[in-house]
Amino acid sequence: MAYSATLIPGDGIGPEVIDAAVKVIEATGVVFDWDRQEAGMGAFEDGGDPLPQATIDSIDRTRLAFKGPLTTPVGTGFRSINVRIRQHFDLYANIRPCETLPNTHGPFEGVDLMLYRENTEGLYAGIEYFDKKNQIADSIARATRGGCERIIRFAFEDAQRRGRKRLTLVHKANILKETGGMFLSIGKEIASDFPDIAFDDRIVDNMAMQLVIHPQDFDSIVTTNLFGDILSDLMSGLVGGLGVTGSANIGADCAVFEAVHGSAPDIAGQGIANPTAVIRSGEMMLKHLGEDAAAEAVRLALHDVYSDPSKLTGDLGGTATTAAFGDAVAERVRAHVAA
Structure with a gap:
C-alpha cells in the first residue's frame, strides 16, 4: 500500500532538504503518494495567501503532511503558518526528540x-x-x-x-x-x-x-x-543545533512532520544546507505510521553517515552537498533494510 501524504517543500532551502529527505524515506521501501503543495512566503508572493486553500484541502484529505521550513515575517506581516496549521488541524502535541549524533561537536x-x-x-x-x-x-x-x-x-x-x-x-x-x-x-x-x-x-x-x-x-x-x-x-x-533535530505535530487524526529550523534564504540554491532535521522528521513520520523497522533503518543510517566526517555537510566541517549527504544516508538505509 501507499501512504497518501501532503508534501510542502517550503521556502529558501526547503526544496533542497525536502528532496534529500524524500530520497532517504523512499529508500526504506515504504511507498508514499505525495501531493505536492505550497505554503509560506513563496505561496504568498505567488498568490497572496501564505497558506492556500489547496494546501489546507490536501492536508484535510491526506491527514498527513511532510514539510520544509517556512519563512515568517518578524514583527509585521502574516502570522506564522506553522502555528496556523497546528491550530487549524488541532495538532495539540508537539514532539521534539534530542539525541546525540557522532561528530556534531555539541x-x-x-x-x-x-x-x-x-x-x-x-x-x-x-x-x-x-x-x-x-x-x-x-x-x-x-x-x-x-x-x-x-x-x-x-x-x-x-x-x-x-x-x-x-x-x-x-x-x-x-x-x-x-x-x-x-x-x-x-x-x-x-x-x-x-x-x-x-x-x-x-x-x-x-x-x-x-x-x-x-x-x-x-x-x-x-x-x-x-x-x-x-x-x-x-x-x-x-546536541548540535536545530539543523540536526526533528519535530512532529500530532492531533487526534492528523499529523504534520517538519523541520523547525529557518528557511535560510541566504544559502538557498547553493546545495550546502544540512537536511538532517528533515530526515529525522521523516524518521518520526515512519514511526508514527507504525513502520518501525523503516524508522530504525533511518536512525541507524544517520549514525553511520555521521560517524564519517567526510560525508557531512559544511556546517559540520565536511564537504558533502545536500544531495550527496542525502544519497549517503539513503545508501545506508538500503543496507540496513537488506540486513
Missing part, C-alpha cells in the same frame, strides 16, 4: 531527551489586545483543563510506548498560579495512572539551568506551549 555526549509541548494554547493562542489610547498591549495565555489533560496524557502514553522511564513536568506554578497551577495539578492526577513511569516536576527557569549542566539526568519532558518552544531549542543546542 557540548555533551549521550544526550537522549524527548520533549512534549502543548501546541495550541497558552500565549500562542494569539489572543491579543492593544489599547491605543494608553499604549498598552495585552496577550492572554489561555489554558483549558481539556488542553492540559490531553497533552499530559499523550506524553505519558507516548513515553510508555517508547520505553521511557521518567517524565518531568515543567511549569511556572510559583508565579502563574492559575495556568501553571492547573497544569501541574493535572499532571499529578494523571501520573497515578502510569505507575511504571517516574513523575516529577521542575520550575521552568530551574529546568533550563539543569538542562545545560547535566542533561543526561533527564528522560522525557512535558510542558506548556511557550516554555516548550524555548526549551526545545535549548535542548537542540545540546
Whole structure:
C-alpha cells in the first residue's frame, strides 16, 4: 500500500532538504503518494495567501503532511503558518526528540531527551489586545483543563510506548498560579495512572539551568506551549543545533512532520544546507505510521553517515552537498533494510 501524504517543500532551502529527505524515506521501501503543495512566503508572493486553500484541502484529505521550513515575517506581516496549521488541524502535541549524533561537536555526549509541548494554547493562542489610547498591549495565555489533560496524557502514553522511564513536568506554578497551577495539578492526577513511569516536576527557569549542566539526568519532558518552544531549542543546542533535530505535530487524526529550523534564504540554491532535521522528521513520520523497522533503518543510517566526517555537510566541517549527504544516508538505509 501507499501512504497518501501532503508534501510542502517550503521556502529558501526547503526544496533542497525536502528532496534529500524524500530520497532517504523512499529508500526504506515504504511507498508514499505525495501531493505536492505550497505554503509560506513563496505561496504568498505567488498568490497572496501564505497558506492556500489547496494546501489546507490536501492536508484535510491526506491527514498527513511532510514539510520544509517556512519563512515568517518578524514583527509585521502574516502570522506564522506553522502555528496556523497546528491550530487549524488541532495538532495539540508537539514532539521534539534530542539525541546525540557522532561528530556534531555539541557540548555533551549521550544526550537522549524527548520533549512534549502543548501546541495550541497558552500565549500562542494569539489572543491579543492593544489599547491605543494608553499604549498598552495585552496577550492572554489561555489554558483549558481539556488542553492540559490531553497533552499530559499523550506524553505519558507516548513515553510508555517508547520505553521511557521518567517524565518531568515543567511549569511556572510559583508565579502563574492559575495556568501553571492547573497544569501541574493535572499532571499529578494523571501520573497515578502510569505507575511504571517516574513523575516529577521542575520550575521552568530551574529546568533550563539543569538542562545545560547535566542533561543526561533527564528522560522525557512535558510542558506548556511557550516554555516548550524555548526549551526545545535549548535542548537542540545540546546536541548540535536545530539543523540536526526533528519535530512532529500530532492531533487526534492528523499529523504534520517538519523541520523547525529557518528557511535560510541566504544559502538557498547553493546545495550546502544540512537536511538532517528533515530526515529525522521523516524518521518520526515512519514511526508514527507504525513502520518501525523503516524508522530504525533511518536512525541507524544517520549514525553511520555521521560517524564519517567526510560525508557531512559544511556546517559540520565536511564537504558533502545536500544531495550527496542525502544519497549517503539513503545508501545506508538500503543496507540496513537488506540486513
